[in-house]
Amino acid sequence: MTAFTIGQIKQRIQQLTNESARSSLPSFWLTDWLLFVIDKPSSFLITDEGYELSERELEQFHAGVKKMQQGTPLAYLTEQQEFWSLNFKVNEHTLIPRPDTEILIEQVLTWIQSQPKSADKDKKPKRLLDLGTGSGCIAISLAHELKQKLMSCSGESWQVVAVDLSLEALKVAKHNAMVNEVADIEFIQSSWYGALSTHNEPLFDVIVSNPPYIDEEDEHLSRLVAEPISALSAPNHGLADIEHIVQHAPQYLLQGGLLAIEHSFDQGDAVRQLFLNRGFESVYTVQDYGGNDRVTLGPLL
Structure with a gap:
């Protein structure tokens, strides 16, 4: 599987946000989900854009995005x-x-x-x-x-x-x-x-x-x-x-x-x-x- 950095994922999140502008998917869910998957603070998205997600993290991120697009709220993915x-x-x-x-x-x-x-x-x-x-x-x-x-x-x-x-x-x-x-x-x-x-x-x-x-x-x-x-x-x-x-x-x-x-x-x-x-x-x-x-x-x- 191709490696993806935080910077590339952020670009993908922007694309998803634009695509979901006509839907009920809140844009901040995507960023919060990414932070949950990689278990990092929000500042990490700015200071460590070169961080590469592991294969497991990338799979988990995409699986969660799909569930949210299908109507599952972020809180049910993070369970909190x-x-x-x-x-x-x-x-x-x-x-x-x-x-x-x-x-x-x-x-x-x-x-x-x-x-x-x-x-x-x-x-x-x-x-x-x-x-x-x-x-x-x-x-x-x-x-x-x-x-x-x-x-x-x-x-x-x-x-x-x-x-x-x-x-x-x-x-x-x-x-x-x-x-x-x-x-x-x-x-x-x-x-x-x-x-x-x-x-x-x-x-x-x-x-x-x-x-x-x-x-x-x-x-x-x-x-x-x-x-x-x-x-x-x-x-x-x-x-x-x-x-x-x-x-x-x-x-x-x-x-x-x-x-x-x-x-x-x-x-x-x-x-x-x-x-x-x-x-x-x-x-x-x-x-x-x-x-x-x-x-x-x-x-x-």
Whole structure:
């Protein structure tokens, strides 16, 4: 096989970028994939253009490019994705964490920080529930922040419970908790609230979820060949799972506790109404970085 240098591969990446300008293949995926294959920092592409890829590296690079052109996201090739300053393992059993989901983290932390703090030194730990945890990115990021920042400021401690129906997803989430050194999370296999008991169990101060919310008839779903569709789409124009979560939340949420849900850009009005119908107050929707409705939240009356 003909040897290729970094400089030649960079030229090839430019060609592929030009060819993919009309497709959904992000250009930075190609460079990031090359760096992953050769296991070098980004500066290496500038300082060592004469580096020759080995036969194995070249084969791996081209094989990955082909998979990406066929619709496989870069994160599934590298099996990792950064989110909220942490690094998460992902695979075909989990969704890839999106930057817009960080809005959910920000809003929940802001709400928690705004709550009055108890002066009771013997106060019990507060509790947070993450429904449909997937890779664990929401539960782990929140647990990390609550321990690293809020606990040091207020002395409050938090217990996090994360549930998912998929055992394979829970394996990934447990791994991510371990590598990110977040220990205060209980992982439970459950279809939403199904495995949680309302008898003799303390209620939650916060419930969060990024559930499936894409309409089952959405034409864009056919382009997603790698991510689990069951974690993306839902009946009733994408609102079925959100409606279930909101409907049953009062059974598991303390009075005054927060419910926060991520949803589609066109579901803000409908989700706010679901909240109001179930007794939530001061309900509001926050937009994502693109200016689209993305997270609705409100405390329980």
